[in-house]
Amino acid sequence: MSRIALDGMGGDRAPGEIVAGAALAVRNGLDVVLVGDKARLDPLIEDSGVSIPVVHAESTIDMHEDPAQAIRSKRDSSIAVAARLVAEGEAQGLVSAGSTGAVLAAAAFIIGRLPGVARPAIGSVYPTGQIVLDSGANLECRPEHLVQFAAMGAALARVYMGLESPRVGLLNIGEEVGKGRELEKQAYAVLEDSPLNFIGNVEGRDLGRDTVDVVVTDGFTGNVLLKGAEGTASMLMQMMRSLLAERPELGDATAAIAPAFEELQRRIDPETYGGAHLVGTGGVVVVAHGSSSRTAIANALRMAAEGGDHGLIDAVTFGIEALA
Amino acid sequence: MSRIALDGMGGDRAPGEIVAGAALAVRNGLDVVLVGDKARLDPLIEDSGVSIPVVHAESTIDMHEDPAQAIRSKRDSSIAVAARLVAEGEAQGLVSAGSTGAVLAAAAFIIGRLPGVARPAIGSVYPTGQIVLDSGANLECRPEHLVQFAAMGAALARVYMGLESPRVGLLNIGEEVGKGRELEKQAYAVLEDSPLNFIGNVEGRDLGRDTVDVVVTDGFTGNVLLKGAEGTASMLMQMMRSLLAERPELGDATAAIAPAFEELQRRIDPETYGGAHLVGTGGVVVVAHGSSSRTAIANALRMAAEGGDHGLIDAVTFGIEALA
Numbered sequence: 242m243s244r245i246a247l248d249g250m251g252g253d254r255a256p257g258e259i260v261a262g263a264a265l266a267v268r269n270g271l272d273v274v275l276v277g278d279k280a281r282l283d284p285l286i287e288d289s290g291v292s293i294p295v296v297h298a299e300s301t302i303d304m305h306e307d308p309a310q311a312i313r314s315k316r317d318s319s320i321a322v323a324a325r326l327v328a329e330g331e332a333q334g335l336v337s338a339g340s341t342g343a344v345l346a347a348a349a350f351i352i353g354r355l356p357g358v359a360r361p362a363i364g365s366v367y368p369t370g371q372i373v374l375d376s377g378a379n380l381e382c383r384p385e386h387l388v389q390f391a392a393m394g395a396a397l398a399r400v401y402m403g404l405e406s407p408r409v410g411l412l413n414i415g416e417e418v419g420k421g422r423e424l425e426k427q428a429y430a431v432l433e434d435s436p437l438n439f440i441g442n443v444e445g446r447d448l449g450r451d452t453v454d455v456v457v458t459d460g461f462t463g464n465v466l467l468k469g470a471e472g473t474a475s476m477l478m479q480m481m482r483s484l485l486a487e488r489p490e491l492g493d494a495t496a497a498i499a500p501a502f503e504e505l506q507r508r509i510d511p512e513t514y515g516g517a518h519l520v521g522t523g524g525v526v527v528v529a530h531g532s533s534s535r536t537a538i539a540n541a542l543r544m545a546a547e548g549g550d551h552g553l554i555d556a557v558t559f560g561i562e563a564l565a
Numbered sequence: 566m567s568r569i570a571l572d573g574m575g576g577d578r579a580p581g582e583i584v585a586g587a588a589l590a591v592r593n594g595l596d597v598v599l600v601g602d603k604a605r606l607d608p609l610i611e612d613s614g615v616s617i618p619v620v621h622a623e624s625t626i627d628m629h630e631d632p633a634q635a636i637r638s639k640r641d642s643s644i645a646v647a648a649r650l651v652a653e654g655e656a657q658g659l660v661s662a663g664s665t666g667a668v669l670a671a672a673a674f675i676i677g678r679l680p681g682v683a684r685p686a687i688g689s690v691y692p693t694g695q696i697v698l699d700s701g702a703n704l705e706c707r708p709e710h711l712v713q714f715a716a717m718g719a720a721l722a723r724v725y726m727g728l729e730s731p732r733v734g735l736l737n738i739g740e741e742v743g744k745g746r747e748l749e750k751q752a753y754a755v756l757e758d759s760p761l762n763f764i765g766n767v768e769g770r771d772l773g774r775d776t777v778d779v780v781v782t783d784g785f786t787g788n789v790l791l792k793g794a795e796g797t798a799s800m801l802m803q804m805m806r807s808l809l810a811e812r813p814e815l816g817d818a819t820a821a822i823a824p825a826f827e828e829l830q831r832r833i834d835p836e837t838y839g840g841a842h843l844v845g846t847g848g849v850v851v852v853a854h855g856s857s858s859r860t861a862i863a864n865a866l867r868m869a870a871e872g873g874d875h876g877l878i879d880a881v882t883f884g885i886e887a888l889a
Binding site: 446448458468478494501505 | 692701770782786789790791792794795802804808815819829833
């Protein structure tokens with residue numbers, strides 16, 4: 242079973258919720274090692290009532306530090322130490338709710354890229370199970386980067402969604418061939434000739450539709466797309482609540498449907514489907530939300546363990562090799 | 566009162582729904598002139614029971630033609646003739662549900678840009694009243710283009726939302742200064758020193774929140790953001806319907822809340838808030854959805870008339886001048 246190194250000090254609610262999340266995961270049978278300030282982590286682990294190994298890390302990286310510089314200078318930071326466990330084979334995966342930039346830097350400098358990978362990318366999972374990548378690691382991309390994202394996203398979809406031949410779409414402003422920026426036009430031509438199940442251009446509105454499994458784009462656009470979806474979902478839930486609250490005569494009906502409403506909320510809650518995958522490095526890396534609760538941390542740990550157990554690294558390596 | 570030239574032949578449901586939309590608008594007191602094949606339009610107008618003037622146009626531009634070339638070669642197309650009415654002052658505004666590219670080309674070549682405007686942009690209105698621009702006219706932009714979009718978007722928000730000092734935000738992947746691509750970094754610096762009420766970077770999730778009135782970005786990102794929001798909204802409504810349908814014991818409650826649900830659907834329906842504005846040209850130009858129904862056309866006509874009556878062109882001109 243894969244062992245996952247968990248950054249105990251990263252995230253807005255660290256270390257309390259992080260340790261609590263680790264405890265949940267360990268109770269569910271996962272193999273977790275906590276990395277961070279032993280003096281702070283030990284009492285929390287003690288309180289949790291489960292036994293979790295700790296690897297001490299002297300310092301932490303703050304959200305406001307320059308990530309690349311911090312990873313280079315703070316070799317004893319919790320995220321650097323956790324990444325080193327993966328690099329040295331002591332752990333198969335890494336989970337952190339700390340600075341995304343620091344996780345990216347640790348993955349690049351300490352764990353290292355897989356052979357042939359030009360740019361590791363963040364693959365985020367949408368509530369429908371669709372994978373969007375890159376969703377924030379690479380703001381400016383060249384066509385060959387998008388092509389690699391496609392291969393890595395297909396690997397994620399195979400491992401996590403169990404899809405044999407995931408449908409890969411290129412995010413664009415229209416479905417017709419020839420649409421988009423120079424970036425999309427060139428990437429399209431290469432994807433068309435690739436071994437991937439490339440279905441052509443897809444649009445923002447394909448998010449949420451059963452038309453595509455892997456949505457490929459640059460990290461700026463992917464980030465905006467996913468956060469826009471999040472904003473729209475919140476707005477809609479809020480509007481629905483207001484519309485019902487304005488109709489006191491519907492009090493009984495509103496109360497009756499509340500559980501269905503809560504189930505909807507749960508399904509679209511990023512905490513439910515955990516963090517995002519950084520793919521293209523030599524270990525399974527899951528980037529959890531900064532505000533992660535114990536549930537989110539436990540889900541991120543489960544994702545990382547699944548990636549390790551089901552051969553994500555081999556799948557990505559194979560996908561990149563097949564492009565050549 | 567502003568007279569609006571309506572492309573009678575543009576759109577998936579032309580000319581039937583277009584004429585029906587014109588009839589609705591005329592009944593509501595608007596001044597509309599239909600442009601297109603008189604032999605086809607006249608009987609439809611006759612059937613509608615209201616009197617609507619027609620300017621004949623011999624040809625139409627197909628969705629699959631190259632827009633710029635079609636506008637130059639088909640001077641007698643409905644969209645070109647409608648644009649000429651605006652250019653010659655016979656009408657103050659133009660509405661078309663035809664090819665967006667053809668509308669852009671007609672606006673650029675026939676109506677012409679306002680002085681100082683480098684690139685006209687499409688400003689789309691989100692259900693909250695927030696304006697996103699550019700949402701598809703300019704896929705690759707320079708910082709100075711984004712700055713002009715900001716000024717034009719603020720003008721739209723003043724005229725349509727009645728806001729005195731609209732909050733202008735730069736779409737980015739984080740709120741902190743220094744985030745984003747070279748494009749955002751440079752545009753940020755100029756916006757900060759502009760006379761606009763620039764509130765800094767905003768994220769995709771600010772769509773739907775009362776944090777910003779005008780969201781500025783390039784046309785590729787804006788298009789993806791808005792279509793992603795559309796997809797997410799559809800998915801959520803669909804999920805809610807399924808969750809309720811799976812619980813037959815909630816039949817009565819579901820029936821009771823149906824009107825609130827329909828009201829929600831109506832509020833987020835693009836047909837309700839009409840089309841998108843092409844700003845930066847010498848006339849009010851509203852681009853309606855290709856699938857526009859009569860209601861959508863009537864709403865787009867109302868938007869165009871409001872823009873004409875409330876001085877949109879002067880507001881945009883003033884906004885661009887104030888940047889210099």
